[in-house]
Amino acid sequence: MQKDVAEGGGGIVVTGTRIVRDGYQAPTPVTVLGAAEIARRAPHNVAELVNQLPALAGSQNPQMGANNISSGVTGINALNLRGIGQTRTLVLFDGQRMPAASLSGLVDVNTIPNALIKRVDIVTGGASAAWGSDAVAGVVNFVLDKSFTGIKGDVQGGVTTYGDDKNFRVSLTAGANFADERGHVLLSVEDAYNEGIVGIGKRDWYVGIKGFNNPAYAAANGQPEIIVSEHVGLTTAGPGAIVTAGPLRGLYFGPGGTTAQLTYGSVVRDPYMIGGDWRSTHFDTDVQTFDPKVSRQNAFGRLSYDLTDTVQVFGQFSYSRSKGTSVATPYYNFGSLSIGRDNAFLPAEIVQKMTDLNLPSLTVGTWNKDLGGILTVNVHKMYRYVAGASGAFGAFGSSWKWDVTANRNVSNFYDYAISPITANYRRAIDAVVGPNGAIVCRSTLTNPADGCVPYNIFGVGVASDAGKNYVQGKSYVDATLTQDVFSATVRGDAFSTWAGPVSLAAGFEHRREKETGTADRLSLKNGYWAGNFKPIKGSYTVDEGFLEVAVPLAKDARWAKSLDLNAAVRATHYSTSGYVTTWKVGASYAPIDDIRFRITRSRDIRAANLAELFQAGTAGTYLFLDPQKNESYQFIQLTSGNPSVKPEKADTLNVGVVLQPRFVAGLSASVDYWDIKIRDAISTPGYATFINRCYEGIESYCQYVERDATGYIKYVYSQPVNIAKATTRGVDFDVTYRLPISNLFMGSGSEALTLRALATRNIKSLAEDGIGLPNSALGEVGGLPKWRYLLEAVYTGGPVTVSVAGRGISSSVYDASYIECSSNCPVSSAAHRTINDNHVAGAFYVDTSVAVKIWHDVELYLSVDNLFNKDPAKAATVNYIGGAIPGSSPTFYDILGRRFRSGLRFKF
Numbered sequence: 001m002q003k004d005v006a007e008g009g010g011g012i013v014v015t016g017t018r019i020v021r022d023g024y025q026a027p028t029p030v031t032v033l034g035a036a037e038i039a040r041r042a043p044h045n046v047a048e049l050v051n052q053l054p055a056l057a058g059s060q061n062p063q064m065g066a067n068n069i070s071s072g073v074t075g076i077n078a079l080n081l082r083g084i085g086q087t088r089t090l091v092l093f094d095g096q097r098m099p100a101a102s103l104s105g106l107v108d109v110n111t112i113p114n115a116l117i118k119r120v121d122i123v124t125g126g127a128s129a130a131w132g133s134d135a136v137a138g139v140v141n142f143v144l145d146k147s148f149t150g151i152k153g154d155v156q157g158g159v160t161t162y163g164d165d166k167n168f169r170v171s172l173t174a175g176a177n178f179a180d181e182r183g184h185v186l187l188s189v190e191d192a193y194n195e196g197i198v199g200i201g202k203r204d205w206y207v208g209i210k211g212f213n214n215p216a217y218a219a220a221n222g223q224p225e226i227i228v229s230e231h232v233g234l235t236t237a238g239p240g241a242i243v244t245a246g247p248l249r250g251l252y253f254g255p256g257g258t259t260a261q262l263t264y265g266s267v268v269r270d271p272y273m274i275g276g277d278w279r280s281t282h283f284d285t286d287v288q289t290f291d292p293k294v295s296r297q298n299a300f301g302r303l304s305y306d307l308t309d310t311v312q313v314f315g316q317f318s319y320s321r322s323k324g325t326s327v328a329t330p331y332y333n334f335g336s337l338s339i340g341r342d343n344a345f346l347p348a349e350i351v352q353k354m355t356d357l358n359l360p361s362l363t364v365g366t367w368n369k370d371l372g373g374i375l376t377v378n379v380h381k382m383y384r385y386v387a388g389a390s391g392a393f394g395a396f397g398s399s400w401k402w403d404v405t406a407n408r409n410v411s412n413f414y415d416y417a418i419s420p421i422t423a424n425y426r427r428a429i430d431a432v433v434g435p436n437g438a439i440v441c442r443s444t445l446t447n448p449a450d451g452c453v454p455y456n457i458f459g460v461g462v463a464s465d466a467g468k469n470y471v472q473g474k475s476y477v478d479a480t481l482t483q484d485v486f487s488a489t490v491r492g493d494a495f496s497t498w499a500g501p502v503s504l505a506a507g508f509e510h511r512r513e514k515e516t517g518t519a520d521r522l523s524l525k526n527g528y529w530a531g532n533f534k535p536i537k538g539s540y541t542v543d544e545g546f547l548e549v550a551v552p553l554a555k556d557a558r559w560a561k562s563l564d565l566n567a568a569v570r571a572t573h574y575s576t577s578g579y580v581t582t583w584k585v586g587a588s589y590a591p592i593d594d595i596r597f598r599i600t601r602s603r604d605i606r607a608a609n610l611a612e613l614f615q616a617g618t619a620g621t622y623l624f625l626d627p628q629k630n631e632s633y634q635f636i637q638l639t640s641g642n643p644s645v646k647p648e649k650a651d652t653l654n655v656g657v658v659l660q661p662r663f664v665a666g667l668s669a670s671v672d673y674w675d676i677k678i679r680d681a682i683s684t685p686g687y688a689t690f691i692n693r694c695y696e697g698i699e700s701y702c703q704y705v706e707r708d709a710t711g712y713i714k715y716v717y718s719q720p721v722n723i724a725k726a727t728t729r730g731v732d733f734d735v736t737y738r739l740p741i742s743n744l745f746m747g748s749g750s751e752a753l754t755l756r757a758l759a760t761r762n763i764k765s766l767a768e769d770g771i772g773l774p775n776s777a778l779g780e781v782g783g784l785p786k787w788r789y790l791l792e793a794v795y796t797g798g799p800v801t802v803s804v805a806g807r808g809i810s811s812s813v814y815d816a817s818y819i820e821c822s823s824n825c826p827v828s829s830a831a832h833r834t835i836n837d838n839h840v841a842g843a844f845y846v847d848t849s850v851a852v853k854i855w856h857d858v859e860l861y862l863s864v865d866n867l868f869n870k871d872p873a874k875a876a877t878v879n880y881i882g883g884a885i886p887g888s889s890p891t892f893y894d895i896l897g898r899r900f901r902s903g904l905r906f907k908f
Contacts, residue, residue: 027586047077057083063890072103075324105609115171126652156903167194196293233278239369244335257459400492416476417531428455475531479517538614751797
């Protein structure tokens with residue numbers, strides 16, 4: 001990996017600036033991930049490699065989306081610089097803005113043809129003035145090798161050490177010149193697949209760790225309010241039905257309808273217990289997807305032709321398709337079902353016990369193993385059509401370059417979930433013996449044409465296919481997003497000063513985005529337990545112009561080897577929210593060749609995406625501890641768009657130093673401090689925020705919580721609003737040392753050893769909603785780790801390349817506001833809750849790879865991730881029954897274990 005490389009000689013734009021001038025280095029930090037490193041590490045998807053960079057934190061990876069049903073993120077890869085949200089990282093496809101590839105507005109790296117990537121530029125600083133909205137944390141630009149000639153291919157296969165998650169990837173690329181090299185054609189295809197993992201497989205690290213409210217807690221007894229423990233199971237639901245109240249409490253129905261008595265654990269607080277028959281009731285490792293099944297296909301074609309020596313035209317088409325499949329949380333009912341004594345599926349001996357005890361009904365719970373989890377499928381297709389021209393002309397005594405581009409991007413999202421239909425389920429489980437002796441739904445007795453099919457919940461493997469088909473249905477949404485963009489830029493040297501040419505870049509862009517989508521009728525009525533997709537319809541236009549200037553103030557002076565000023569401004573008009581201005585000013589100062597200081601200050605923005613503006617709503621069912629009722633139960637959160645939301649604004653400061661000492665050849669190092677302050681941040685608060693804030697007496701939050709006549713929550717309403725503030729700051733470190741092997745040993749001189757270390761120390765991560773208490777996510781298991789680092793040693797010699805890399809994060813906590821104590825605890829409060837264990841261990845993983853050229857440009861390679869098969873840190877889900885990966889966090893931890901990939905690549 002190269003840091004802050006400004007490619008000269010060929011006039012190549014490095015993404016930190018729009019200025020193109022040989023030898024010019026912008027003050028904005030840029031990390032360049034080259035094609036050689038991508039090939040050496042041989043990732044299944046390039047996003048895996050980008051996400052290992054310490055500057056990224058909290059990116060959406062497939063494991064994180066495994067249990068997400070309604071937002072369309074199953075199987076996608078969405079990048080997140082600085083951990084402040086994927087929508088605050090601008091992703092470019094060869095310098096062009098990419099459209100959303102999910103219902104939630106995220107850009108999916110799966111849609112980029114990996115085989116054509118020449119390099120990846122990662123700009124770690126505000127860049128809205130140069131590139132537009134969303135570049136609050138920075139920019140990730142996937143630069144394509146558009147001039148490739150020849151034929152190259154790659155065939156790869158992989159598997160985990162447990163024999164699961166088998167995967168493959170194959171690509172073929174061909175490029176050729178024609179018409180005396182005035183024309184060039186480029187074609188590339190790629191197909192990739194991984195089979196996914198349902199259940200935890202043979203992994204033995206899951207120990208049922210969860211956090212829940214301590215039943216022994218009282219305000220003044222010194223006990224912690226929350227306890228985290230291993231071996232936690234459910235008390236109010238099981239794979240088959242379990243009786244949750246009354247004299248038959250603990251009676252559960254197992255395989256084939258057999259009955260047994262649940263052994264409760266040492267600590268019980270419904271719906272949880274510690275110990276006892278915890279393995280008999282939990283579903284974490286049984287039915288849920290551990291890693292989604294993902295298939296993706298990419299096709300790319302480009303044709304260019306030089307009309308003259310200074311004018312080139314081109315046309316480009318790309319197609320991508322990705323399909324993510326996962327099995328999410330099963331349909332759970334925690335002691336909320338009432339079953340009459342006349343239910344036809346109750347065994348005779350149980351009916352007799354009820355008669356003896358004078359019980360007219362049973363209260364039961366179940367997570368319906370016979371139905372399995374919620375099958376969630378996201379099929380996303382993207383079509384990109386690009387046409388443009390570029391050229392050069394002379395003006396002001398120098399050569400200027402121009403380009404114009406028009407592109408249309410069409411994304412189609414077909415997302416669906418096979419989910420229980422709540423009303424059908426309730427009717428189907430209320431089964432009785434009809435007049436003719438057949439088992440029928442009770443509702444059928446009064447309405448013979450209702451179509452109800454009885455469904456048996458009393459056991460595992462007892463439900464009929466007809467019953468399962470009746471109680472489930474397909475909740476779906478079919479949406480299309482169209483993005484039309486026209487852009488024009490010009491750049492060159494306006495005039496020269498005593499220190500060199502003053503360079504300018506200017507441009508204009510018009511963009512229109514439109515999304516329309518339909519959903520099934522039952523989803524519109526929130527008839528499903530999960531899914532309940534909603535239609536979307538909306539559009540907006542953006543017109544913007546920018547100007548960037550680079551002014552040299554000194555060159556080869558006694559006090560300065562170089563001093564350059566860089567400034568940019570962009571004026572933007574949104575049809576939904578009006579005008580906004582972004583800007584950047586920076587300087588780069590080198591007193592001598594060995595050291596360079598840099599500083600930038602910028603105003604950046606993020607505008608709301610189509611989903612945040614116009615989404616009619618999504619509905620999700622959640623289980624949460626209601627502090628008002630002091631009970632855990634289910635309710636529905638409805639999330640809709642808000643067309644009145646305004647762009648958020650961010651002020652960013654970067655200060656750094658780059659060292660390249662001449663007295664240590666091959667050594668380069670940099671240290672950069674960064675600070676991002678966001679105001680009027682676009683935030684979509686979740687149900688926990690509304691419920692807890694209302695309980696704390698903040699009345700403005702109570703309007704979003706709807707309770708029924710008995711005081712239980714029925715709905716929580718949420719939408720994007722401009723109420724939040726956020727601050728994040730930290731320091732990046734990068735050291736690279738490359739030395740020929742002959743410097744250490746007798747060698748040919750063609751051998752080399754490269755050592756590299758990258759690290760990010762996050763200092764602050766604070767969010768404020770403007771009403772309640774500030775929330776610090778620094779050092780939290782789901783937030784921003786204090787330290788993240790990547791170390792690598794690479795040996796190259798003749799036909800052999802070997803690399804060993806180490807990646808790690810520091811330890812974390814569940815919540816930075818929690819007070820850890822096991823006895824003599826202070827009184828727990830909303831601001832500082834007490835917990836017995838607020839620690840999650842850090843992790844360090846070792847990866848290795850080796851590649852050998854067996855003939856010319858034919859190469860065999862082997863890559864092993866997590867070489868020592870280190871288990872992920874144990875991490876509880878506190879007061880939440882679901883979670884993408886129960887028992888750990890897939891955000892930063894390696895949950896899959898040791899993985900092997902091997903393959904062959906060639907180039908002719």
